Amino acid sequence: MDIGGDDGRGGGVARDDGGLTTGEVARRLGVAPTTVRTWDRRYGLGPDAHTGGRHRRWTPADVARLERMCALTATGLPPAEAARVARGDAPPDAAPVRRAAPSPRPPARERSRAGSGLRLGDVRQECRGIARAALRLDAAALEELLLAAVAEHGPVTAWTEVIMPTLQAVGRKWESSGERYVEVEHFLSWHVSGALRRGAPPAAAGRPDSVTVLACVPGENHTLPLEALAAALAEHGLPVRMFGGALPVESLVAAVRRTGPAVVGLWAQSRTTASRPLAQHVAAMEWGVRGARRRPVVLTLGPGWAGQGVSGLPRPSGLAEAVEAVRSVAGG
Incomplete structure (x- = not known):
């Protein structure tokens, strides 16, 4: 993936409209836009040139000055002194570095650690x-x-x-x-x-038969991938019941029985936590009136299921595939 293009996503500074906006500069530096504006107003680190319109544009030289400011403040140098060095008003050797290291001037590798x-x-x-x-x-x-x-x-x-x-x-x-x-x-x-x-959008109510239950298997606490899936499903208006990390077997079974979900997603980060019998047990659960009983579609999610595949149960390879798998079942 190219990160240096001019399509607004990458890190290229040159743009057809004359430079980067303050928001784009802030994202590039990893600071809040208010920080960039404060450095401009308080320390004179704003753009050298002014362009037409209300929005100021930052050139490569302007951004390089701010990057220098970030690197200096990351070493512990007070912002006012860092700004003097970044502007070129004082040589780097003249600015004391506030570090516990015995050397008054840390090596360049140490100075850049917080930035890159x-x-x-x-x-x-x-x-x-x-x-x-x-x-x-x-x-x-x-x-x-x-x-x-x-x-x-x-x-x-x-x-x-x-x-x-x-x-x-x-x-x-x-x-x-x-x-x-x-x-x-x-x-x-x-x-x-x-x-x-x-x-993510507010939780959707949805049809009773369109709910997705998401949980980590017992012993598994890596919840962030499931949280990303929950947010993606909410974006599509699909109702989710998130139970997070290390849900005990009894609690998982009770949650499935109480919600009657269309889909159950079971996350396992490690092969030691992935349980084929548990996935099979959940997939075999039934509810509903006689003659119209339903079972959930169980998705085995995460790298822990690699080599532990359960026959007949989908194993999406990524987040986008998991979203599509849920939509095909619960999306109507």
């Missing part, structure tokens, strides 16, 4: 902004960026092309750094969960 320390690869530009905000533990910026991604792309594309690549990059950083960055992974996951719920 995650190996994201070829991804949408929004991923980089979200990663920067997560590494800085910037709650306001992270929430704004995630909500904007869900609103602009919809839950399916936002999850598969923006959120999931960023979560995977954070996970790789955690695994390769000896238990560091755990707080970043938890912080990002919590905000992703909130954005998926806040960005």
